[in-house]
Amino acid sequence: MRLFALAIGMALAIARVPAAHAFTAYVSNEKGNTITVIDIDKFEPVRTIKVGQRPRGIDVTRDGKFVLVAVGDDNAIQMIDPATGEIAGTLPSGDDPEFFALDPTGKLLYVANEDDNAVTIIDIDKRARIGEVRVGVEPEGIAISPDGRILVNTSETTNMAHFIDTATRRIVANVLVDSRPRFAAFKHDGSELWVSSEIGGTVSVIDPVIRKVTGKIAFTIPGLRNEAIQPVGINIAKDGRTGFVALGPANRVAVVNGATHQVEKYLLVGQRVWHMAFTPDEKYLLAVNGLTNDVSVVDVAALKVIRTIRVGELPWGVAVADR
């Protein structure tokens, strides 16, 4: 009996051996005006950081020195020191920043100014605004091609993906997609661009060379009304074989075959799932559920939701850093 207990104890001890990599996730809570810091080993929140008003877009600088968060109602992007949790600086983002993306060098930040029909370009080191591109009505999604040459911005009311040459900062193409495009993501080899249309209910697959829609990913969930299927966040695995699409009030993440563009599975998560992030090893995908104030953890290999982590009020975005 004692031996048996000992065996169980040893088994548990082995199971508790920490993963080779230790990661930290940062979740922006739009209504709570906070960031929840999650320890990915423990799948537990470890800290709450108070930030400005209406935090939404969030990312970590390439050097890991700062967590950047767009605080829309304060018209700024705040730089948080992850070691101390203090606000270490502010970037001049222009009016109402919602979403942003870092270029591949990690030096420039492209920000969608939703109320201002513009994309602002910021030099992170200089902490200065160095340019602006005029785009369509209500710019939102931002994606940068893996070679850094093309910036794609989606505008929600204009219903377009604007292709912007990052060298000249001019629009070189406009591709009409379905209603209310929210998010854009390139495959890591740059062969495809996916754009989600929240109201249209589809993801357009765009060929970045000819800049035309070559296919559309459609979603059908038995027993769910068609209007509730509202794709927003997209995360494509590095090998391009699998894409994950967050379906908003459908409360599911779709698993899409990267080659055939067919949906292979729907994973049930929390309510109104919008944005997601992989851990750097792509073992886990974190999906942020706005209305249930939590984050679902997807085991990427098993395609299963394995954990739910409680975060702050109305969580919006998530970024994961190497600790």
Add this chain to the structure above:
Amino acid sequence: MLAGRLARSTRQLLIPVLVASGIVLAFTALAPAEAPAEITVGYLHRSEHKSPLSLTAVPAANEGIAGAELAIGDNNTTGKFLNQHFTLAPVELKNEDDPAAVVAALAQRGISLIIADVPADPLLKAADAGRLHDVLVFNAGATDDRLREEDCHGNVIHVAPTRSMLADALAQYLAWKRWSRWLLVTGSHPNDKLFADALRRAAARFGAKIIQERVFEDTGGARRTDSGVVQVQRQMPLFTQQAPAYDVLIAADESEVFAAYLPYRTWDPRPVAGSAGLVPTSWDDSFDQWGAVQLQNRFVKTFSRRMSALDMQAWTAGRMIGESVARTHTAAAKVILDFLTGPDFALAAFKGQKLTLRDWNLQLRQPVLLTDGRSVVSVSPQEGFLHQISELDTLGLDRPESKCRLK
């Protein structure tokens, strides 16, 4: 200078002719060298607005038009990338004007798309004239069910919700609250009676019981006088006393004669809904969900006032036009109608889901807001009211009950 002006006027003449004849214009996304395709959208508006009881509800002189102008601006931002340029041509329809002649004159200018904010009768005359001239009319102002039913037209798209949609939206919420015993008070004008009809239908449909009906006669008299408050404070309790037990007082007063005077003045302490208190509407200036703040901010920045339901209906009509022209590259009425009734049309209008057209009567499906004047209390359809096609079709007359035969 003169040559430039001449060239422009020739172009303005030429393009509408091409459009009117249904030729699909070729567009290139990035050809700034070419002159943009000019699309002029007509805006027919009434000359008189009803005078509301509350001073804060007095409509702005540009109510409705401002919404359409904002949509035209949004369309032009998109148009920059598609080489399309939109202009609004507002025309006031005075009482003595013949709507048919006004529509004919607009068609003469090459206009094939008209947003209309006029009452039902002139709207029908405009629609008849529109048929002759291949004009598509977007009804942004009239809520009459008959325009979508026995009087429906194949060339009129209804952006404004109907009275039955508004009444159903309210009834669903009251059913959820289980306020099922209604005291219905109706005004004495024809429009009030039509709204009362819609409310009676909604009560029957969603299981509410109208325990008694009363009519508030409009006897004329001054609306705002020095002693008005005293008068109203005495009249309303008297008018509402000795009612059988009820949960909610429902007022049908589109004519703005009495409903605004009911809240806090009823004999029994009961909430008021309908034309005052909790009001069903397509838009409210306090609404901030589903990205609506962006539109509200844009409107306030441009017009220095808040956005009304009529402004929103006109904006929606303008955006339906912008979407259709962006996707079909033409302003030809028939092509636009086919697109709007086809499977590819879905409008994003800050209501949390796509808006589409009911193909049997050309009514825009839309959620309805319930507002107390300070904030949005709820948005219908309410959860649990199911439908086999679209839950939005639980609001208003559904396909099987429709009397419309589109012509």
